[in-house]
Every structure is written in structure tokens, then in C-alpha cells.
Amino acid sequence: MKQTWRWFGPSDLVSIDDICQAGAHGVVSALHHVPSGAVWTPAEIAKRHSEIAVMQDGASSGLTWDVVESLPVSEAIKRQVGPWKDHIEVYKQSLRNLADSGIRIVCYNFMPVLDWTRTxxxxxxxxxxxxxxxxxxxxxxxxxxxxxxxxxxxxxxxxxxxxxxxxxxxxxxxxxxxxxxxxxxxxxxxxxxxxxxxxRALLATYADIDADLLRRNLVAFLEEVVPVAREVGIRMCCHPDDPPFALLGLPRIMSTEADYALIMQAIDLPENGITLCSGSLGVHPENDLPGMMKRLGDRVHFIHLRNTKRESDGLPCSFHEAEHLDGDTDMVALIEQVLLEEARRKAAGRADWNIPMRPDHGHDILDDLNKQGQPGYPAIGRLKGLAELRGVIKALSHRLEATE
Structure with missing residues (x-):
């Protein structure tokens, strides 16, 4: 796996220098300042590439921008109202501009109104x-x-x-x-x-949209943009709902393996892929993460490795972010399936055999507790998670190589 690190841009309290010292090999970023529905211009994309490429003293970081997370899908597209067709054309142009800059993986989500939700x-x-x-x-x-x-x-x-x-x-x-x-x-x-x-106003706009309609709108969006992604060499990957159950009366359509299977079948092209987030999916008790990787792995283009712990049975439920090797997901078994998928891809000659992953979220520990950084994205907590995951990857890789 290519070890990457999420960076929110120059205002992020975790610097490019910090990412280098953490030992990550690539960066996951986005143009968060560009409004949803607006084009990502070549100039803004190039600026982000250049910001990632250098350390604070001007030396080369050796890092590359490997994954876009996220190129946002507007609420107009999700509801198919107003300028939604124009927004799709803007989305296509942004994909073309990203591809011209060398980006090959774009993560997105189709969650209405709110992204991840915590109390x-x-x-x-x-x-x-x-x-x-x-x-x-x-x-x-x-x-x-x-x-x-x-x-x-x-x-x-x-x-x-x-x-x-x-x-x-x-x-x-x-x-x-x-x-x-x-x-x-x-x-x-x-x-x-x-x-x-x-x-309240945003929720009201979804009053007449149920899961079936939202899913049809997702398929319609993908029917438009996936052919462009295929044309320019970009692999798109949908992030799951977080948490994976309905909130505030809003529908959820990317919460289970069955949800992903439906979308993969609807647009059966390799460029229509999956962001396998073990934390989000792991909250749902029916999701078997190692099994999902084994069954759907050929369409997994990006991986978030984090763990969550359910505090009660059934859904909806309370849960919290666990340590990366603790929680409800068997992280060792999941990583083993990722490594096996990479081996299959490499043997088949696939250029995308080295799947990027990032240590997602992390506990605030040590100096993180005083820095008031981006919630869920502390420097030391993620470094601890990456170190633990790196150890598992190294040990499993050694064992798998010995059996070849």
C-alpha cells in the first residue's frame, strides 16, 4: 500500500514538513476553498501541487498529490434541481483539469446535507x-x-x-x-x-427524496461523469455514509456491501470504484470488512484505515473512534486482504496495483491536546496509527513473501 496523509492546505496545523517526518509517501488533499459547483481551475490545482512539493525551507518534500478527497458533489446534483446539469458539466471539467495535472484518483461522497456526523x-x-x-x-x-x-x-x-x-x-x-x-x-x-x-432549510429540500430516488440520482450522476473519468484516466471512488444509518430524516444509500454492489453493477466500469473506509463501514454490524475487500477488492481504489467501537447493539447506535488496531474491525485480517489484492493486481499487470491508503482519524494525544487542530486529524495521533499500521503491513508482507 502507498502510505498517504490527508492535508487540508496551508492553513492546516499539520505541515508538509510534519508529513515528511511521519514517513508518508504521498498526500491526500482538496481545494476546500472552492465552492461546491465551481470548477477547479488549472491554476488552483497547480498551486496545490506546488504547495505539497516543498518544505518550509524551500527544499523538495519528495511528496506528490496522489488522491483528491473530495471533489464535492453539489446538493443540486444530489437532488437534481436548479443548475444541476451545469454542475455536472463543471464536475467533468474539473476531472479533466485534475487529470491534466497528473491526478489519477478522486474520492467523493453522496451524503445529503452533512458529511460525517458526531456529537x-x-x-x-x-x-x-x-x-x-x-x-x-x-x-x-x-x-x-x-x-x-x-x-x-x-x-x-x-x-x-x-x-x-x-x-x-x-x-x-x-x-x-x-x-x-x-x-x-x-x-x-x-x-x-x-x-x-x-x-432546517436544507433538510426541507429533501422532504420528498427517499433512498430509492437518491440512489437513482447517484446513478444518473455516475452515468455522466464516469465515462469522462475513463477517458482521462481517473479512477473515482465513493466514500461510505458516516455513520452508516439514517439521520435527521435523510436517506443513506452507501452504508453496506449490498449498497456498493448495486452501484458497481449499475455502472460496471473499473473507473467506478470504492473508497473502503473501515471506520465508517465498521459501525454497521453487518459489514465484514475483510470479506468486502476480498469480494469487491478489484474496484477498491483508495483505503481509509481507522477503527470504531460500537457501544450498543443494533442500529442506530452510539460509537467512538477506537485505536487503529482496536475496535470492531479486524484490522490485521483486512490489511492481509488488501495485500493479497495488490498481489493479484501486480500479477495481472495492473498499473494501479499499489493502492493508496491513509491512517484515518486518530486520538488526540500528547501535544495534540493543546493544538486545537482539525477535529479527527491530529498529527501525533495519526502518526501513532500510521506506525501501527505500517508494522502490520511489514509483518504480513514478510509472511506472504515467504509463502510464495
């Missing part, structure tokens, strides 16, 4: 580290008593509603304000947070 960005663990967490009672309290979404109580079992009522009653004003900010945090790297009125 805590700095939940304290027993060892003093902090992590991100989704607490179901807190989230339902937000939905019912802060957002006050119409009909929200019908979406949850009576027991959870009662728990949420008790939780909300016991919350301080500061915690209520924190919960509001956290749920409406928006996209990773985004400079904009959503107000409650913004969120």
Missing part, C-alpha cells in the same frame, strides 16, 4: 486522550429539542426518546451550545458551519 469532537478516554464520538442519546436530544425537527420523535424508539429527554434536561447551556456546533460542523476542511436555520 463529541473531544471525548475523553480513560488514558487522558480524546477522540470523536457519536452518542445516540445526545444526537436525539439535538434533533428533538435543539433543532426541533418536525416529526423527529417518530424516527426513534420510545426508550431512546425518553433517554434523550433526560439527557437534554441535564445538559448545561454550554454543552447544548457545543452539541449544536458539533452536529452542524459541516465538511472536513470547510470554513463554513451551518446555523440551525440553514440546517
Amino acid at each position: 463529541h469532537l473531544n471525548w475523553r478516554l480513560s488514558n487522558g486522550a480524546t477522540c470523536m464520538r457519536f452518542d445516540l442519546a445526545d444526537f436525539v436530544a439535538f434533533d428533538l429539542f435543539i433543532l426541533k425537527r418536525e416529526g423527529a420523535s417518530d424516527d426513534y424508539p420510545v426508550g431512546i426518546v425518553a433517554d434523550a429527554q433526560h439527557r437534554f434536561t441535564a445538559m448545561s447551556g454550554d454543552r447544548r451550545a457545543e452539541l449544536e456546533r458539533t452536529v452542524a460542523f459541516g465538511l472536513p476542511g470547510s470554513v463554513e458551519n451551518l446555523s440551525l436555520d440553514d440546517l
